[in-house]
Amino acid sequence: MDLLAHLEAYVAAVDEASFTRAADRLGIAQPLLSRRIKTLEAHFGGLLFDRSRRQVTTTELGVLLLPYAQDVLDRAQRLRHVARSARESAVCAVGVPADCGPAALARVIRAGAERGTTIGVRELPPDERVSGLADGSLEYALVRVSPEHAALRVPLGLASAPPAHAPEGASRDPAGTRRRRPRPVHLEDLRPRRGRGTTREQRVPVPILTLAEDQVPSAQDRLGRAAARAGLPEGLVRPAGPMATALAETLAGRVTLLCAEPFARRHGAGWAPLGDGSLHRGCDVDAARRQQGGADVPGWLVTLLAAAAGAAATRPATAPPGAMGGEAPSRLAARG
Numbered sequence: 001m002d003l004l005a006h007l008e009a010y011v012a013a014v015d016e017a018s019f020t021r022a023a024d025r026l027g028i029a030q031p032l033l034s035r036r037i038k039t040l041e042a043h044f045g046g047l048l049f050d051r052s053r054r055q056v057t058t059t060e061l062g063v064l065l066l067p068y069a070q071d072v073l074d075r076a077q078r079l080r081h082v083a084r085s086a087r088e089s090a091v092c093a094v095g096v097p098a099d100c101g102p103a104a105l106a107r108v109i110r111a112g113a114e115r116g117t118t119i120g121v122r123e124l125p126p127d128e129r130v131s132g133l134a135d136g137s138l139e140y141a142l143v144r145v146s147p148e149h150a151a152l153r154v155p156l157g158l159a160s161a162p163p164a165h166a167p168e169g170a171s172r173d174p175a176g177t178r179r180r181r182p183r184p185v186h187l188e189d190l191r192p193r194r195g196r197g198t199t200r201e202q203r204v205p206v207p208i209l210t211l212a213e214d215q216v217p218s219a220q221d222r223l224g225r226a227a228a229r230a231g232l233p234e235g236l237v238r239p240a241g242p243m244a245t246a247l248a249e250t251l252a253g254r255v256t257l258l259c260a261e262p263f264a265r266r267h268g269a270g271w272a273p274l275g276d277g278s279l280h281r282g283c284d285v286d287a288a289r290r291q292q293g294g295a296d297v298p299g300w301l302v303t304l305l306a307a308a309a310g311a312a313a314t315r316p317a318t319a320p321p322g323a324m325g326g327e328a329p330s331r332l333a334a335r336g
Contacts, residue, residue: 001039004076007069009036010048014058014066091120094301095129095141097213097309098243099263104308111300125212133288140297142305143286144216150282152311157273158185158208159264161253184275187230205233207255209240213281214258223258226276260310283311 012022013033023030041048048062058066092112096105105121112119124132124141132138147153192205210223227237240246240257247267250257257269260281264271285302306312 001043004073006036006040006043007073009033010040010062011066011069011073013037013049013056014062017056019056091118092139093120093122093132093137094305095122095124095132095138095143096305097142098123098125099211099213099259100308101262101266104262104304108301108304108308111304115298115300126216133286136288139288140301140305141286142283142309144213144219145282145284146218147222147278147280147282151284152282152306152309154260154281154283154309154311155273155277156214156258156280157182157261157264157271159250159257159259159267159269159271160206161251162268162270182270182272185272186275187226187232190236191231192233205236206253208237208258209246209250209255210237210258211240211243211246215239219281223279226279262310281309281311283309 008026009022009028012025013019016022016025019033019037020030023033026033037048044061044065046061047059048065050057050059094108100123108121109119122132122138126144129138129141129143133141133143190205190208210220214220214223223237237258246255246257247269249255250269251267257264259271261271261273285297285305287297
């Protein structure tokens with residue numbers, strides 16, 4: 001027996017003094033309301049209503065039980081209200097790299113609010129995003145995966161001090177034409193040069209700093225092997241310290257910084273893509289362990305997190321039919 005539904009029928013019949021009006025109030029058929037009251041009477045072992053008269057009247061037992069029934073219904077209503085408030089105020093934690101743009105992350109937060117979800121963005125290193133998904137402290141995260149198995153790719157390049165004549169932060173020249181695409185940088189071109197006519201800068205190559213996002217073992221190994229093949233001096237590629245310091249040294253021309261193009265442009269640095277396309281970040285949007293096998297990562301979240309990280313699709317995602325639901329168009333757009 002659905003006790004709450006039966007108590008609602010009982011209280012409504014008392015309030016309305018009519019089974020017909022009580023059924024209309026609850027939006028159910030009158031025979032169904034009568035059956036619920038009879039079931040409740042059998043449950044309590046006594047009549048709640050006197051049906052011998054034309055107008056429905058409450059028996060002594062019915063009057064006695066009425067305040068208790070109303071209290072149960074009031075408590076159930078408060079319980080539903082508390083549960084709804086808890087759902088609405090719950091924060092959906094999403095782990096992101098530290099180099100995502102604030103404006104792009106604001107779009108993630110706004111999109112969640114439009115869908116009734118409070119998004120809490122957490123900037124975390126790659127290993128903490130993975131552990132956050134494992135322990136449930138994160139609902140979703142943009143995680144690093146091997147480039148060969150990545151659904152999303154973040155092209156990398158070298159950020160450097162901007163040319164003296166370039167307007168800071170401008171994406172177009174004064175005439176309104178697009179900025180000329182920078183020529184790719186090959187690691188071989190960064191080798192120190194010898195001989196007459198070479199400048200000091202050519203003899204002493206500029207160090208290459210890597211952010212925390214590229215200090216995962218697989219990325220470090222890949223970059224280290226590429227640097228060795230290119231004949232770069234050992235120690236030329238090294239981890240950056242605090243991000244603000246690394247950016248300041250980059251803008252001052254003392255170092256170059258391995259990063260994605262949106263990050264470099266956002267801070268007014270020059271940027272040129274690496275000629276070796278294998279030196280990109282492989283990533284994907286994953287869900288907490290407790291969600292795996294259930295609902296898929298929302299397509300709108302995949303799209304917006306990919307844009308925030310400066311990622312492009314590398315291959316179509318493989319998902320069972322119907323797994324993406326109504327988010328299929330945006331998810332397919334993000335995954336290629």
